[in-house]
Amino acid sequence: MPPGGETVGRKTFRFVSQALAALSLLLATPVAADEFRSPSLTALRVDWRAALDQLRTEINSRPQIAGDFIFVPRRSVPRNDPRATPALVQLNAVSSQFFTGIARSSVPVLLPFDAAAYLDAQRSGAPATLALSRYQADFNPVDMFDAGPAGYSASFSLEPGAGDGMPTRVFARPVEVQITGSALIYDIADPSAGKGEPVKPLAATYPDLRRFIREGYVRYAFTRFGVAYVVSIQCLDSVAKPRRLACKEAYPVAERFLKALHIAGGRRMPPLTDIASNVIDRPAARSPEFSYRPSGDIIPNTGYRNKSGHPDVMAYAQIRFPLEKAPAFVRSQSYARRDKIESTTAYPWRDNFCESRSFEVWQCGGGYGHQGEDIRAAECPPQSEGGERCDPKQRGVVAVRDAIVIRGVKDQAATLQVNSRTEHIRFRYMHMNPQALNADGLLNGRIVSEGEKIGVVSNYLDHPAGTSMHLHFDVQVFTRDGWVWVSPYVTLVSAYERLIRARGREVGPEIAGSPQPVAHALPEDVLKPDLREGSSGEDN
Structure with missing residues (x-):
């Protein structure tokens, strides 16, 4: 049975989106030069009573195991103690066999795993060798699962020909489906946010569901139990081919996934709180060498259809710089010859986020551009007697934060995800050799520590020597x-200053940055849905 609970009406959601867009315009005033800010985040209130009601309905659909679950809350322990909700403790014990750490999620975990059907089959003597896909609407066992204080993320795949009643498709490979549920939302200036079309066959189950194609994925966004959930599949809005998934072929897979969602786990935790944007601290000492051009100041006429760059004063996270050692240089790899400074290994740094590319990036003018920043290590100095040996093919790349790895065996990129009470953010690395990453075990689920070496700067793009010797680094944050x-540019400037323990000098033309909107500065009734809309109104 599909998940239930309260929803946010479309009118309320559109009003929030319009209010945020209007606020971003109101705040589009120049900020002080050389000033960096932290992002603003909105914390969502989780309605655990509605989640437990839905779980009770799902469990009661299997009378043989319904009596095994205890839904009467224990009043003798604090409300946020797991023992206060015995049914969730029992559910987590079952689901954790397949989804490690599911009890760490602060939000109800919706997955295509039918725990009630699984337990009912076990009670009936089903063989242990029965494929897990039988209880997952024919989706394969989970490829990646991460749960934490901000929420959870998971990815599944559906094989060609799998699933009763599924239409045939041209795409000959498994289709990967991703889902994230989060109680933390980044408040970014995004005038295009909130768009989409309803999906009529799912409207009764998900009244506020929106389907839209954004940044290379078809996405289905909805609200359940006060939480923001998004299901997505990477695809192209084009003709179907055996090696290229068309979005029209992805629709039935995503909708099968949505119909199969059940509550699989999670637990009540102390509520998260809104986080205001603040000016961040920077080193007091001044570097005599390090300089950088302003955010958004890309090489002229290198944006999509000659659009300009995207000024952004946000340091989205306090990270360790991704290259092991300084000096390092953020500079264009694709348009270096157009820059007045011919060397790509020299100061000042120059932003290359939103340079012209074929990738959708809605923060860029025209909607297309470079998704991140290109970083080069310094040239090896002349070898001197007794000096440290420098190998240009062994320039270390390190983890920017304590994080979980998201990467399949065939993936060229490696992504690190941070999931905490104050952040829900991803950092992606590209152009390291995937065979070396596989050999080092940099794969789904591995935990890395900030500063830990995870690879070396390389030139891999589809094959060795497919690009110049550099690291591509980008940042994603979770929104509705x-x-x-x-833009990771200011995040990298801030990280580099901490690495060299000195403040850089901004040079070049003044380009005003626009602070991101602080959503929780809006009136409370604009920000949060009316608790009367399907909610108990109880503080959680």
Whole structure:
């Protein structure tokens, strides 16, 4: 049975989106030069009573196991103690066999896993060798699962020909489906947010469901139990081919996934709180060497259809710089010859987020551009006696934060995800050799520590020597539209200053940055849905 609970009406959601867009215009005033800010985040209130009601309905659909679950709350322990909700403890014990750490999720975990059907089959003596896909609407066992204080993320796949009643498709490979549920939403200036069309066959189950194509994914965004959920499939809005998934072929897979969602786990935790944007601290000492051009100051006429760059004063996270050692240089790899400074390994740094590319990036003018920043290590100095040996093919790349790895065996990119009470953010690395990453075990589920070496700067793009020797680094944050690209430039400047323990000098033309909207500065009735709309109204 599909998940239930309260929803946010479309009118309310459109009003919030319009209010945020209007606020971004009101706040589009120049900020002080050389000033960086942290992002603003809105915390959502989780309605655990509605989630437990839905779980009770799902469990009661299997009378043989319904009596095994205890839904009467224990009043003798604090409300946020797991023992206060015995049914969730029991459910987590079952689901954790397949979804490690599911009890760490602060939001109800919706997955295509029918725990009630699984337990009923076990009670009836089903063989242990029965494929898990039988209880997952024919989706394969989970490829990646991460749960934490901000929420959870998971990815599944559906094989060609799998699933009763599914239409045939041209695409000959498994289709990967991703889902994220989050109680933390980044408040970014995004005038295009909140768009989409309803899906009539699912309207009764998901009244506020929106389907839209954004940044290379078809996405289905909805609200349940007060939480923002987004289901997505990477695809192209084009003709179907055996090696290229068309979005029209992705629709039935995503909708099968949505119909199969059940409550699989999670637990009540102390509510998260809104986080205001603040000016961040920077080193007091001044670097005599390090300089950088302003955010958004890309090389002229290198944006999509000659659009300009995207000024952004946000340091989206306090990270360790991704290259092991300084000096390092953020500079264009595709348009270096157009820059007045011919060397790509020299200061000042120059932003290359939103340079012209074929990738959708809605933060960029025209909607297309470079998704992140290209970083080069310094040239090896002349070898001197007794000096440290420098190998240009062994320039270390390190984890920017304590994080979980998102990467399949065939993936060229490696993504690190941070899931905490104050952040829900992803950092992606590209152009390291995937065979080396596989050999080092940099794969789904691995935990890495900030500063830990995870690879070396390389030139892999589809094959060795496919690009110049550099690291591509980008950042995604979670919004009601799902994971979206944001400029990592100021985040990298801030990280580099901490690495060299000195403040850089901004040079070049003054380009005004626009602060991101602080959503929780809006009136309370604009920000949060009316608790009377399907909610108990109880504080959680």
